[in-house]
Amino acid sequence: MATGRTHRPATRSRGIPEATVARLPLYLRALTALSERSVPTVSSEELAAAAGVNSAKLRKDFSYLGSYGTRGVGYDVEYLVYQISRELGLTQDWPVVIVGIGNLGAALANYGGFASRGFRVAALIDADPGLTGKPVAGIPVQHTDDLEKIIKDDRVSIGVIATPAGAAQQVCDRLVAAGVTSILNFAPTVLSVPDGVDVRKVDLSIELQILAFHEQRKSGEESAAGDGGKAAAVTPRDDADQGPDGDVPAVMPA
Amino acid sequence: MATGRTHRPATRSRGIPEATVARLPLYLRALTALSERSVPTVSSEELAAAAGVNSAKLRKDFSYLGSYGTRGVGYDVEYLVYQISRELGLTQDWPVVIVGIGNLGAALANYGGFASRGFRVAALIDADPGLTGKPVAGIPVQHTDDLEKIIKDDRVSIGVIATPAGAAQQVCDRLVAAGVTSILNFAPTVLSVPDGVDVRKVDLSIELQILAFHEQRKSGEESAAGDGGKAAAVTPRDDADQGPDGDVPAVMPA
DNA sequence: TTTTGTGAAGACGTTCACAGCC
DNA sequence: GGCTGTGAACGTCTTCACAAAA
Numbered sequence: 001m002a003t004g005r006t007h008r009p010a011t012r013s014r015g016i017p018e019a020t021v022a023r024l025p026l027y028l029r030a031l032t033a034l035s036e037r038s039v040p041t042v043s044s045e046e047l048a049a050a051a052g053v054n055s056a057k058l059r060k061d062f063s064y065l066g067s068y069g070t071r072g073v074g075y076d077v078e079y080l081v082y083q084i085s086r087e088l089g090l091t092q093d094w095p096v097v098i099v100g101i102g103n104l105g106a107a108l109a110n111y112g113g114f115a116s117r118g119f120r121v122a123a124l125i126d127a128d129p130g131l132t133g134k135p136v137a138g139i140p141v142q143h144t145d146d147l148e149k150i151i152k153d154d155r156v157s158i159g160v161i162a163t164p165a166g167a168a169q170q171v172c173d174r175l176v177a178a179g180v181t182s183i184l185n186f187a188p189t190v191l192s193v194p195d196g197v198d199v200r201k202v203d204l205s206i207e208l209q210i211l212a213f214h215e216q217r218k219s220g221e222e223s224a225a226g227d228g229g230k231a232a233a234v235t236p237r238d239d240a241d242q243g244p245d246g247d248v249p250a251v252m253p254a
Numbered sequence: 255m256a257t258g259r260t261h262r263p264a265t266r267s268r269g270i271p272e273a274t275v276a277r278l279p280l281y282l283r284a285l286t287a288l289s290e291r292s293v294p295t296v297s298s299e300e301l302a303a304a305a306g307v308n309s310a311k312l313r314k315d316f317s318y319l320g321s322y323g324t325r326g327v328g329y330d331v332e333y334l335v336y337q338i339s340r341e342l343g344l345t346q347d348w349p350v351v352i353v354g355i356g357n358l359g360a361a362l363a364n365y366g367g368f369a370s371r372g373f374r375v376a377a378l379i380d381a382d383p384g385l386t387g388k389p390v391a392g393i394p395v396q397h398t399d400d401l402e403k404i405i406k407d408d409r410v411s412i413g414v415i416a417t418p419a420g421a422a423q424q425v426c427d428r429l430v431a432a433g434v435t436s437i438l439n440f441a442p443t444v445l446s447v448p449d450g451v452d453v454r455k456v457d458l459s460i461e462l463q464i465l466a467f468h469e470q471r472k473s474g475e476e477s478a479a480g481d482g483g484k485a486a487a488v489t490p491r492d493d494a495d496q497g498p499d500g501d502v503p504a505v506m507p508a
Numbered sequence: 509t510t511t512t513g514t515g516a517a518g519a520c521g522t523t524c525a526c527a528g529c530c
Numbered sequence: 531g532g533c534t535g536t537g538a539a540c541g542t543c544t545t546c547a548c549a550a551a552a
Contacts, residue, residue, distance in 0.1 A: 046527085056544075209344065212344060260528080325535080
């Protein structure tokens, strides 16, 4: 998503579809689990089940990376782990800063999935002087005043914003000015960024609203108000991959 | 996810495309902000800018809901807020339980976007007896042993899983058995659920990995081992509005 | 045989561009 | 004139189904 590719060079471009990129982490996680159990090879069917997708999709996805499987056998687990990691850029170290160390920021700092995937929490930053110096997940929180210096000294290119909505755009602007080119935004705001900067947003309230929409159609296909009839069975959107989308609402007028 | 489902497009008559449903919360948030500023009407162009999408998409989205605009004028803000809220099912109260009260669970419990949108935190549940009774966000944490009773007594249909990965499937099974039919999963696991149960997943580490992928192609490109060279220029991005494209992100306060 | 890799078909989503109404 | 609502064009993603390889 965020990155929209401009045109499609089509010929000989190594472009991997965005939908495929979004699933690679899923495959990687399933493969890592197999690797830990020392499973040597896996078929598209098995791996697809573990990742929660269907096998045709998985094979098509892998076909964009190259031909890493063996017909009649399946895929070599270790080899695939390496290839996907490389494709995602996880074979290198990515220093990340987390700005806004409230409950969410602390949860992110403590999240093990980061470190294990090539991400390194380079710094925790918060505007509250009372937090400065206090360790969270073993890392001392630094004050916002030092944001630019931290980004530059550590050559941080990925920033996570976990501040309240009101501070998000300002923090974003400072991160970008200091050199950050990828942002993961947890604040309920649409961020403006210059071209070349990637933003992904995670919004929990939006996810809940989407669930509510489907939940609403489950109970009672009748009743309800408004529109004409809309008979429809349960809408199964079970798809494994989540797709975050959306934003968060603010207040609701009664 | 989980099991490869039968794909039932369902949606025959009045079905709203999933992509549209995922954007409705975005529009709602932008509209709510306008409503608070007492703006009476808004054009598709203005609203689209506020929501971070383009106007053609917004108009098409609204066309699935009905014809709520006025040509030459725009949309009535209050009326649209109501229509979208109704469509999303936010005009009713949705009790929600959060299972797993670590930093993340606490962050969710404290999240204001919940209550303000028709969602009510009916209970906080954790397996740690040490937490039982302790208030988080003003709500006393209850023990996992009482999960079934809580779900049934409060007629909870939406559950949020914020436990470690290892406990997620088990918690999921219990929630479903007790009557929950929509689950928001924060644990890095693929959940198996029976038909009719909806699962959405939010995975922090996956979002970062996707960013890393794009970040990797920004900084010069050097051939890696393997295939022929694949020099590629920096991808300039198209859309003016920062828009995540496949997914939409959004929110959360610290 | 088993299972991959992939053209081709189809479903879905986005954008265009303009007719229609204010 | 301004702006919505929408058919049609276009692009992307998913699924099918089978030839090719081990």
